[in-house]
Amino acid sequence: xxxxxxLSDEERAAVDDGQAALxxxxxxxxxxxTPAGTTPREIGVPATATLLPIVAxxxxxxxxx
Numbered sequence: 001x002x003x004x005x006x007l008s009d010e011e012r013a014a015v016d017d018g019q020a021a022l023x024x025x026x027x028x029x030x031x032x033x034t035p036a037g038t039t040p041r042e043i044g045v046p047a048t049a050t051l052l053p054i055v056a057x058x059x060x061x062x063x064x065x
Contacts, residue, residue, distance in 0.1 A: 030045075
């Protein structure tokens, strides 16, 4: 299930360097057309991302046993 996806330097920075780099990348992409032809700015998508919380997952028997 592991896939290799080539990333630009800016995309790699967004992955490796955290929120500030991600916000810079999103701001740069706000006027790049989506596959449908409209840009994120045209469809009203904000140029910021909210990171989801990291939650610990415990392996073991489920609650249905």
